[in-house]
Amino acid sequence: MTALTAPHPLVTRARRLADDLLVPSAARVDQQGVPAGHLEAVRRAGLLGVSAPEEYGGAGAPDPVARETAEILAGACCSTWFVQTQHHTPVRMLAGAEPGLPARDRLLPALATGASLAGIAFAHVRAFPRVPVRVTAERGGWRFDGTVPWYTGWGLNDVMLLAGVTRDAEVVFAFADAREQPGLRASAPMRLAALTAARTVSLELDGLWLPGDALLRCTPQEEFARADGARSANTSPAVFGVTSAALSLLAAAPDAGDTAAALRARLAELRRSAYALADHPAPREHVAERLALRTRAYDLMRAATTAAVVAGGGRAMSLDGTAQRLAREGMFLLVQGQTAAVRRTHLAALGG
Template sequence: MTEQECTRLAEAQRICDALLEPNAERVDRSGQVPRANLEALAAAGLADGTFGSDAFRRELVEALCGACGTTYFVLIQHLGSCGQVANSTNTSLRERFLAEMITGNHYVGVGFGHLRRPQPMLRATPVPGGWTLNGTAPWVTGWPVLSATIYGAHLPDGKHIYLYVPAREDDHQRVSAPLPLCAMNATETVEATLTDLFVPESDWVRDGSPEQLAASDTANLCNNVAPMFGVTQGSTRLLRQLAIKKPFPVLSQAADALQTELEQCRERCFTLADGDKSAPEWREQALAARTWAIELGVRAAHTAVAAASGGANSLDHPAQRRMREAMFYTLFQQTSEILQGTVARLARVPTAAPR
């Protein structure tokens, strides 16, 4: 990382330690987007999704997820949107919105995870001057703080289109009440229903295709593991705290073992992420590394739950939050390939071959 990236990362860690993690259980139970957390990160220049190397982004995500999953999950949608707008060939879109986006004054969410589903849920129809959108985007995170959403939709020819849409409710754009999730209810994630919503050509972000999305998912098999690494780090810290209070040497031993395994898994994942993706065995090795990271995060959180004893039954206990977040990240950006690989690893099915 560059010196500037190291400085930014140190400031991010300071905010995580001083603000995000101490208030994570309160935020988790509040049911409301943590605006103060987002404002603190934006003030530190960390709402700029156009900035940073892969190494910086991985470290930032791990730090955020190790502190407060809710804050991370709202912010990451916006960081992704910053990158989408920054890389768009639509200069008008960049000039109108990017400067405010990177300062955190104009939050933009995403609504295109559904494009991985076998049947189209949101369709775009070309009309004079733009497109009309019809259908449902089942996951739009952080709705109360959003100024806009980038929706992904299927075109009549089967390709994808990504469009910028202001976040306002009317007869053409309706959102549900916040969805009851297993974790991170405070992200205020909603389902958006679009009916004959006109989007002008000026708000086009980019085009895509199912093949490009699948290729991106494969290329990022080992890039999207930092959330689980954050959960593992947080669970390990909690184990060390419990080891001070309880006279069981196994707690600190478990923390040491998990930390060692985390370092090994991290090195393996990022070596593959930065390696030659055309190598014959790369995809199989990357999938194995991804599922290792998933299993490790769940196992670390489960270990913290066991060590916390009956206290972990409380919704206010950090061990329970870690466990729920580990479940959430198990499904984060899951493809059919990752689903099969994860199930095979967890169930110890040696002959399972993802298709």
């Protein structure tokens, strides 16, 4: 895709990593799982610290650079992208926390450089008023009980950012070691239609106790929902990355050049519009427009991946075929980061 930013060293490194490692091994990773070596390569390229503060060893790169590197990784190997993308949310939240917060001082230096890898375990908070994970203040810390339905990167991550809801509808975010321990048990890795390679499990919490210094923040559920809804309305860069990869595959197929060119023109326009809204100075405004653009991006991704399968013919059905893998990754991205508003908007558009 045409770069939306001036050339940046991290973008150059991301492209080199994609060309030299991620693309050549994507079919194998899809079938066998994301190896720790891939995440180490992402770390060596400086990409785990793309948005982390410079004073902690991160790159402190602007959002357009972070988005472009995400597009590159997702289009090259969506499973690797999905494991490492979990890391960036805890880093951003810690960077935005008040100086002197024990969890910030303890964890951010290693997370900013990628020396430690983080995952997230709080998408279930979107289910409110249903509460899959209940939190109770106990013994100067916090007790977590319930089920985390999805946790990605098990066996690869060092720490997790866990959340649950109190009886008073406060969302409590705290850090835990990403390993089995008293009160925390992981399921077997899930077999999924796409991104099984990302090592996703469910977590059973039965009295997991975390000390007070593990706390990141407490947020009223209504405030969490408002911020999360506005943020989730934006289009994921991974959607554009997978779409672009499918169009590159399509452009190389016989008789498909015109179709690829037409779809790529739509991609360029959508990408510009979506990122302009993502950079809007009032991030909680224009939510309906953001949702509409996200839905259009889904439609384009589906068209691009379908066209790649059609152009590939029968050989596209091979398990090591790129077209079918991109189509399955696109299917996964339809529900990744989904909120009720995203689902309603998408279904309404599909119904005409």
